[in-house]
Amino acid sequence: MDATPLPSPAAFVGLGTMGGPIAARLLGAGHRLVVHNRDRAKASALLSAGAAWADSPREAARAAGDGLVFVMVSDGRAVRSVVFGRRGVAAGARAGALVVNLSTIAPDESRAIGDRLRAKGLHYLEAPVGGSQEAARQGQLAVYAGGDPADLARAQPLLEKFASRVDLLGGVGLGSAMKLVNNLVTVTTVMLDAEAIALAEAMGLERERAVDLLLAGGGQSRMLANKRDAFVRREYPAQFKLSLAHKDLGLVARAAREVGAPVRLSREARRLAEQAIDDGLAEQDFAAVYEAVRRRRDGAAAPAASGGAAAPPGP
Ligand SMILES: NC(=O)c1ccc[n+]([C@@H]2O[C@H](COP(=O)([O-])OP(=O)(O)OC[C@H]3O[C@@H](n4cnc5c(N)ncnc54)[C@H](OP(=O)(O)O)[C@@H]3O)[C@@H](O)[C@H]2O)c1
Incomplete structure (x- = not known):
């Protein structure tokens, strides 16, 4: 044996x-x-x-x-x-x-x-x-x-x-630190893409074409390539849940506070993630922030209900 x-x-x-x-x-x-x-x-x-x-x-x-x-x-x-x-x-x-x-x-x-x-x-x-x-x-x-x-x-x-x-x-700690540095960039990039695409449409551009031209030019990134179809189809089956992207931006903010480093852009991205979570999108892929941007864009573009003043701009 x-x-x-x-x-x-x-x-x-x-x-x-x-x-x-x-x-x-x-x-x-x-x-x-x-x-x-x-x-x-x-x-x-x-x-x-x-x-x-x-x-x-x-x-x-x-x-x-x-x-x-x-x-x-x-x-x-x-x-x-x-x-x-x-x-x-x-x-x-x-x-x-x-x-x-x-x-x-x-x-x-x-x-x-x-x-x-x-x-x-x-x-x-x-x-x-x-x-x-x-x-x-x-x-x-x-x-x-x-x-x-x-x-x-x-x-x-x-x-x-x-x-x-x-x-x-x-x-231990430095692997997690690098992961947060990576996600600061990847998550914030997708949120920036969402705003850019919503702006393109508001100015009269066709969404799919704008996404593809971003991908063909200096605006391209691996993240945008990954999210292309989500943005074009407005479908967000969860690859990386918005709730987890929001969690990571919270970890970035916490780590940055500890060492006194500014992370202004990811702070804004986190606010956008919070709005999208308030809109009920937490379990969708984080590219769904695009829907939150659109809602605020369209709300901002609508005439004010009273007083004649324009609604405040979106995020
Ligand atoms: N998705 C991505 O693209 C990606 C990429 C890189 C890193 N990450 C990171 O990888 C980790 C997992 O992400 P994921 O996308 O796989 O998330 P997920 O699909 O939401 O899965 C989360 C997992 O955690 C388990 N879980 C959550 N809370 C628990 C608790 N209190 N006790 C026991 N189990 C618990 C869940 O169990 P149940 O199934 O029973 O709920 C599930 O197995 C996260 O830290 C995320 O930030 C994700």
Whole structure:
């Protein structure tokens, strides 16, 4: 009989828009995976493809032994809940296990989580990702890692199954910092595009043509290319939920406050995101801010109800 123990499966907690395809890449590459998601229905395709189910993050971590536990949930509060909750990862992981946090959270939140895990004899690597759901499916994400190089070396073979580049930015906190810098630009860019397109139409230009000419000129960006069809069709199936984009701009503002750096444009973008959330668009893709801009544009253009003065301009 072969006495060599089989390597433990990796655990994966959080199977939303990004976690689902990332876990599928790991499974497709031949890694054994035990998965958990609050809503079990989102695990069904992975379970059909051979992943094992765990009833809680604790059970998933227990199955991974002293191996790797990936966490991909919405925000810092959700990470703390799945890691430190009563049925959380920390309650099931064996000493030496490595928790790899893929979620976008604040640098200081990430450092605090790492400190708590280390105090329990566990390792922690932050590895927030850049790129869309499609990039996850294609294995083309970017990983902004922060932590110990030895921990990254352990995780690297798995990270490379869903990322085309992995950069270690420094200790825990710096990976999250780079992720926020990236999202300051990507999220604010899409909001600027939304305003530009709404302005183009208001001046009598045809929307699709304006979008395509932006893409053909100096206004082009990868983000606008990604959102082209959403803007043209005015359909916003969630790739990156507006609520999460708003969360990230909040994290940018918080991080910038701590170091005294000005982020005026992303502050305005966050206000626009808030208006769109007030309009009921939180669960749609964040390109739906275009609808919020249009509503305010059209409201601003309408004659004032009384007094004869024009309504104030939109955002
Ligand atoms: N979408 C993108 O393009 C993109 C790109 C890069 C980075 N990110 C970041 O990646 C993370 C995940 O984003 P996503 O787009 O995959 O979000 P999503 O589709 O909204 O999925 C969120 C996941 O978090 C889980 N969750 C939320 N709150 C929880 C809680 N309190 N306890 C346990 N589980 C909880 C959800 O579980 P349920 O399914 O049970 O609700 C779901 O698995 C976020 O930090 C986001 O900022 C997203």
